[in-house]
Amino acid sequence: MTESAFRDFLAGPWQAIRTWKTQYDLKAIITLYAELCDYSVRTRKDIPAFVLISSLAAQDCLDEARAAEAGSCTDPDLVSGSDSGPDSGPDSGFGLARLLRERAKVLLYNLGANTWPGWGDGDVTIDGTARLTGFWASQKSLDLVRSLELGAYQLGNGLWLTGAHALAAGMTQAAEADFRQAKRHFLECDTPVMADLATGYGMLAGSFAGHDTAAEFDGFLADLRGRGDKGAASVADQIETARGALRVDPDPDALS
Numbered sequence: 001m002t003e004s005a006f007r008d009f010l011a012g013p014w015q016a017i018r019t020w021k022t023q024y025d026l027k028a029i030i031t032l033y034a035e036l037c038d039y040s041v042r043t044r045k046d047i048p049a050f051v052l053i054s055s056l057a058a059q060d061c062l063d064e065a066r067a068a069e070a071g072s073c074t075d076p077d078l079v080s081g082s083d084s085g086p087d088s089g090p091d092s093g094f095g096l097a098r099l100l101r102e103r104a105k106v107l108l109y110n111l112g113a114n115t116w117p118g119w120g121d122g123d124v125t126i127d128g129t130a131r132l133t134g135f136w137a138s139q140k141s142l143d144l145v146r147s148l149e150l151g152a153y154q155l156g157n158g159l160w161l162t163g164a165h166a167l168a169a170g171m172t173q174a175a176e177a178d179f180r181q182a183k184r185h186f187l188e189c190d191t192p193v194m195a196d197l198a199t200g201y202g203m204l205a206g207s208f209a210g211h212d213t214a215a216e217f218d219g220f221l222a223d224l225r226g227r228g229d230k231g232a233a234s235v236a237d238q239i240e241t242a243r244g245a246l247r248v249d250p251d252p253d254a255l256s
Helices: 002-011 013-023 026-043 047-070 093-114 128-148 152-168 172-188 192-209 214-225 230-247
Strands: none
Touching: 002 013, 002 026, 002 047, 013 026, 013 047, 026 047, 026 093, 047 093, 047 128, 093 128, 093 152, 128 152, 152 172, 152 192, 152 230, 172 192, 192 214, 192 230, 214 230
16 A cells, blocks of 8 residues: 555645545544655655655644644544643544644654765765755754653754754754753753763764864764763764764755
């Protein structure tokens, strides 16, 4: 089903969505969106298709959320059993709206993450348009984290991603500011390895900006690897990969 839905979507995105809404309930459509996003980026490695699917799927979730608040969209089965906040419940349009916004947040975050060029994945080509869309998506996802009050860990993740996109675009000052905030939130929720991740990316941004030395940065990575902790070593490897990928690719013109 996923492959045929993928072809239908590319042939006519909004027509495909309208057709699905006559065939499936909202819960099934949300699941299909997630499957299509994963299929396009993991199986097909088709970044333009992934960007299109993710963007329109997130927009549809946000449109449905507004409809739920207005009372023109009800799907009690989707809301039932979810932890959607004080004004939610099986009969609450606001509970459904919140759940839909949470789904949109995930779609947007994944869009931002999979269009960031710092992973060093040579099998995937990410052009400037995809990066621009991904940067926008990371900011929109962070906005939703804040408005939904999803907590310190989600804030840290969101700020790391906006900082990572800023770093890839050569906006080192903005990147450093986001990484500092991300570190604060990770410490707030007692996730020290993630705080180390934010620290390391902040130092990477500083080295690109020219005010942190390579020796300090290398020393920090060596410290992570010397702890005998798999999580810390994985963080060091990830940051090292990003340094190699972005050293040849921090592109200030990517967002112009």
